[in-house]
Amino acid sequence: MTWETADLTALAGHYGEHGYVLVKGLLSREEAAAYRQCAHDALATLDDDENATWDSAAGIAAGTPTRLQHLHDVQFHAAAFSRLLTDERFTRVAAAVLGGxxxxxxxxxxxVKPPENGSPFPPHQDHPFFPHTHHRxxxxxxxxxxxxxxxxxxxIVPGSHRQGPLEHVEEGGHHLPDVPFDATVPLPAEAGDVLFFxxxxxxxxxxxxxxxxxxxWLVQFRDPADPPAIRAHDHSLGQGMMLAGVDPTGRRTG
Ligand SMILES: O=C(O)CCC(=O)C(=O)O
Incomplete structure (x- = not known):
């Protein structure tokens, strides 16, 4: 489904049934290219080149040393990403899949996965990193x-969200050694496509x-009415910022 023809109810229905939806062309190729440039410029300002590869990814890379460049909270480095966070093309789909x-x-x-040796990620859910009460x-x-x-x-493993939280091995980054890599289905994408899951x-x-x-660029978002089950990931800058609607809880986050 392309962004122009997308019906939000259909997108949310696909997400609800399969645990993901790939929205084609949410950004134009030109916009994606401009954000790409901005992303690489922001990375070039860093005074280190930390390799964010998970230790547990080594199994997939079959012993080959791989590299992964990363930057948390790039919206604190480049204003274009602050604007993208509240771009309605994104927030309308995010709201639809959350159901509110x-x-x-x-x-x-x-x-950034560099050419030739960009690191893989092992099968995992994101839940163990920052569990929430209602999984929204x-x-x-x-x-x-x-x-x-x-x-x-x-x-992705389509439909796997319906199993609920799974027991992960914590060492080397929460991962699921019992889920074979080949059990995951590739979701190839083009510049401008956005994958929600x-x-x-x-x-x-x-x-x-x-x-x-x-x-x-990966954006994790939630329904503000879904409280975190434990304190986790709260070092992230801007956590709690409203991207659409209002926070009905009255919680003071700042
Ligand atoms: O960007 C990717 O290839 C996967 C990222 C991921 O799984 C994660 O950050 O949890």
Whole structure:
């Protein structure tokens, strides 16, 4: 479904049934290219080049050392990403998949998988990293360049969100060693596509074996009425910022 033809009810229905929905062309290719440039410029300002590869990803990379560049909270480095957080093309889908008008920021992560050896992610749910009481938490991955399978696109186990929270192995990044990588279905995407999925959906991604970087921006969002089950990830800048609607809880977050 493309953004122009998308019916929000149909998008939310797909998300509810399968645990994800890939919205084609939410951004134009030109917009995605501008955000990509901005993302790479922001990364170039960092005074380190930390490798964010999970230790548990080594199994998928079969011993090959891989690299993953990352930047948390890029909206605190580049204003364009602050604007994108409240872009209605995004927030309307986010609200639809949460099933209500209110969307609150949890955190954001910019990832660049470098050419030829960009790191994979092992199968996992996001739930163990920041569990919430009613599981009304979702992710949106903005594709800022094309992500075919050979670039290590995101992979999903459709319908896995319906199992609820699964027991993860914590060491090396919460992961699910009993879910074979091949059980995940690749979701190749093009620049401008945005993949929405529940934090209960089992997902993974492969090694970037191509000659080009894979650049994505991941935004985690929630229904503000869903309280965190434990304090987690609260180092994230801007957590609690409203992206759509109002926070009905009256909680003081700042
Ligand atoms: O960007 C990817 O390939 C996957 C990212 C991911 O699974 C995560 O950050 O939890």
């Amino acid at each position: 008008p209110n969307v609150q920021l949890h955190h954001t992560k910019l990832f 938490v979702g992710a949106a991955i903005f594709h800022l360049d094309d992500a075919p399978e050979e670039k290590g696109c995101v992979r 529940s934090y209960l959906t089992v997902h993974a991604s492969g090694v970037n074996l191509s000659g080009e970087a894979r650049t994505t």
